[in-house]
Structures are given as structure tokens and as C-alpha cells.
Amino acid sequence: MSYLAVIDLGSNSTRMVVEELQADGTFAELKRRKLDTRLAEGMDNNAGELTEVAMTRVIDALIEFQADYQTYEDITVVGIATAAVREATNQADFLDQVYRAVGVEVRVLTGDQEAYYDYLGAVSALDISDAWLLDTGGASVELVGIEDRMAANFISLPFGAVNLSEKFQLNGAGVVDPLLITKASQYVSDQYDHLPWLEDETTLPIILLGGANRSLARLDRLRHGLPADSNFHGYEMTTESVLKTFDEMANMTHEERAAALGTEANRADIIISGLLPLVELISRTAADKVIFSASGVREGLLQEYRMTL
Template sequence: MTHFAVIDLGSNSVRMSVWSVKDDGQPVAESKVKEMVRLSEDMGAEMTLKEPAISRTIDALLRFKDTYSKLDDLTIKAYATAATRQAKNQKKFLKRVRDEVGLQIEVIPGVREAELDYVGVINTLNVQSGLIMDTGGASTELVLIQNRQMEHRISIPFGSVNLTEHFVQHDPITPGDLFRLWSSVSNVFNGIWWLREAQNLPIIALGGSNRTLAKIQRRKHHFRNFEDIHGFRMLSRNVNSVFAEVVDADVEARRAMPGLARDRADIIVAGLVPVVTMLRFIDADKIIFSQNGLREGALYEYLQGKQQAAAPDEVADETLSDFTADE
């Protein structure tokens, strides 16, 4: 029996999933851990990772090491996404991680993140067509699936943390702040020509902010395990209702809201604007939630071989290297 672990170092949280792999190739989930580190916090216009965020991240990685260092025959992959790939002091940060944790982190482009999301979703959800939307702390990945094939993908450099820092100046958010936030997100979507092909398709939602919608809804209806959201479907009218409650509340009220993690309360409004905007933009009638994305995609690539699990070569890479918010 072997072990496989994936660390996903995002802009808001760092997560690790560990599987044991039986001799017949079947994976068995052993553990999932998450820590909120806010790596992208206060990066500012100079786009540098700040010392408090770096220290929080290294401390979390050292705690992860306590777990994976005890595993026999281990293959470990560590991926860093938006905050690290945007950081001007990326090399210095990665060197500190190597020196202090002994971990080699691969910084992946947004389109690679989108590809892993696709592999994780397509191997664990029975969906034929839809728009994968993974809203993180500092980036949002979109993948158009048609007949279970990836047709288009793009990474947009905005997410719950940097949208909050740029637009949310008041608590609760004011109509003016909300309008400016919604307008900037809408303008970016307007520039993605292939989204017209996603009209009326469901959104397949990943990312902590998006998943919060499902957790709040499931708590409302007293689901026994409200966090078990994989495959859960939510109609657009219910999404809008939950979003309205979140927007109306201030931070303290959100911290007490069932299903909403306390450490996400200050960034959840901006974190939900992209998916709520997209619902209207493509006239989707529902969201299908996925708990599986990048880490599970890495697992399936490991199990099946990259050439077999990854998307077709002819799919063109697309990314937005810069995002200038409208004032």
C-alpha cells in the first residue's frame, strides 16, 4: 500500500488531502485538513506577500508535515495558486518554505488549476455539460464542459480576498460599494466571448465561498450532515435568497449565521458576487456543488496517468494576467 498527498496553497486557505492507495489501485481517503492563512492579505498594489501571512502559512505547513511525515511510501504534491503566482517576492517565499518546512511547492498557472478542477469534477460527478466556477481568495477559474469534455478554460485574477480589499469599504456593505463590485465583475465576464456557449447550463461550484451557499441552505433545512455538499443542487432563487441575507447582515451577524464559517464572514459578500453574477449572466437555473477539485484532480492524474486524465491538447490556454477594477 502506498500513500498520496496533495497540498493546495491558496490565497485564503491551505488544504491537504491524504489517500492510501491499495495494491489494486483503489484510493481510500485518510484525512482532509484545512487552515485559513489569508496568504494574499494586504498584498496591495506592490503585490508582495506580507510577513504575518507568510508566518501563518509556514506554521500551517509545519503542522501538515507532522501528519504526512509519518506516512510510508508517500508521494506528495504541493501546489500554490493565485497569491503565490502573483507575488513579486514569490522566490523568497518559496525558499523559506523549502528551508523551514522542507517542502518543494510548484506554482501552477491558473489554466493548470482549472484543468485540475475539471479532472476532479469529471471523475466524481455525473454531469454532462456545465460551467465549472472555482472562486478562491485571489482568482476565479472557469471551465466550460460540453458532453463531459473541456471546451474552454480561463483564470481570472479576482477572488474573495482581493475583491473585498478593493471594494468593500463599509460594514455592512453599502449599495454603492456593492454596485461597483458587481459592475467590475460583470465587465470581466462580458469580455469572455465563449460564455455565450454556457447559456442555460448549470454552474458547478467549487471554492470555499461558493460552497458556503450550500452549507447555509442545508443548515436551514436541518440536513444531518450539512457539510456533505458534493452533488447538492440549489435553485437560483434559493441562491439569491441566501445571498440577500448575507448582504443585509453585518460582519458580526454573519459570524453567527449557521453554515457560514466565522473566519469567512468578512470576505463572504465579495466572495459570492462572482457566482451570483454568473447565474444571471448565463441564465442558469441551478448550481451543482462539488467538494472535489484541484486535489482530487491531482489524485486522478496520479492514478490514471497525466495523458489519460488531462484535457485534450487542442484546448487553448486562456488567462487574464491582470484585473483592473472599475472605480
């Protein structure tokens, strides 16, 4: 019996999944964990460096995860990192700290690689032919145009829930100033202007990945009397409902957003910024619905790993 652990050093969360290799070459998930570590927090005000506090949060999380995956014999550990580490000017120092703490050499994904693994993970788990794919992370957004189940276009953009919130002060205690939201929206829109393939008159669904989008799914499920903690993979919302939820969040205080988010109250300061890339994408593409995927970059990595066995 052999096992694979994938550790994902994201810009907002540090995650771990443990998989068991089956006789037919597929993997069965045994354990999944997530800790909110906000690795990207404070980078803009720290000359592009990861802060000591944020790095310590991640190292502590990895040590905690190590105690979990070391209970499995014959386990291979794969580490990946995304936007925050990719952009950090002290990347090498941080990766050295990680290696000294848990002995894992972390692979820093390029933006294109991250977008591709998102695509690979999503299409392997959803029966869909043509769609947009949006993964909103803490410090980057991955966008993919899917045609006939193939990635026709893909890109990673250097903004996400954490750095947008900090850049435009969308994380105050009271109701966020609408002017600040307008400025942040315009910033996202300006970034989208550089993607001519994003303009499409054909109405396509948007596949959603990322923490802010998962929070959106849970909010909508609660509104419809559905359990928020169950698997939301394949769950759908109309874009009209998405925009309504965004407006509601934008008109709440931090305390009210925290109450609405419940177990994810710690996202109250980044939920508005986290939904902005989706709101702008809806306005660009005239999409009529969104489909949530629980399968993304880690699952895409597993698909690739299987092909190398």
C-alpha cells in the same frame, strides 16, 4: 503500502489530504485538513508581495501538517500553489521559505492548469454532461465551459473573495454600502465581458467549487434542517435560492453574517465578495440551478497522478 500527501497553498486556505494507494491503482482518502491562512491578504497594499504575516501563517500550517503526514511510511509529498503565489512578486522568496521549513518543492500552477484540474476533479466525481464550472478562491476565479464532459473553454481570472473584499471595502463592521457592492459587481461583470464563450442561451447548471461556495451550501442546508457538516457533494440549489441568500448576506452586519455562518464565522468579511462571481455568472448564463462539488483541483491532480503510475 504507499501513500501520497497533497499540500495545497491556496489564497485563503492551506489544505492537506493524505491518500493511500490501493492495489487497483485507485486512492483512498485517509486524512483531510484545512487551515484558514489568508495568504492573499494585504497583497494589494504591499506592492504585490505576500506579507510576512501571511507567509508565517502558511509556514506554521505546513509545519503542523508535516507532523501529520510524517506518521505514514513511504509517503510522497506533492505541493501545489495557486493564485496568491502565482501573482506574488516575492514568489521565489516564499517558496524558498517553504522548502527550508518542510523540505517540499511547491509547484505553482498556472491559471489554465488550475482550471483544468478543477474540471478533471469535478467530472471524475459528478455524472454530468454539460455545465459551467466556477471555482471561487481567495485571489482568483476559475471558469470552465463543459460540453459532453469535455472542457471546451477554461480560464482563470485574477479576482477572488479576499482581494475583491479588500479592493471594494466589502468587509466593514456594519451593513455594506450597496454602492460598493454595485461597483464590485460591475468590476466582475467587466471581466466577464472579455469571455464571448460565456454567453449561452442554453440553460445549464453551474458546478461550484471553492470556500465561499461551500459556505453557501452549508447555509442552505441549515435553512432546510439538514446537517451542515456532512458531505455536500452533489447537493443542489436553485439559482433563485442563491440570489436570495446573497441578498440576505448583503443586508446583514458583519456580526450578523458571522452568526449565520456559525463554524465558518471567519468568512463573514469575505462571504459577499465570495458570492459575487456566482451572482454575476447566473445573470450571464440564465442558469437555473447550482451543483456543489467536493472534488476539485486536488482530486484532479490525483487523477493525473494515477495515470503516471
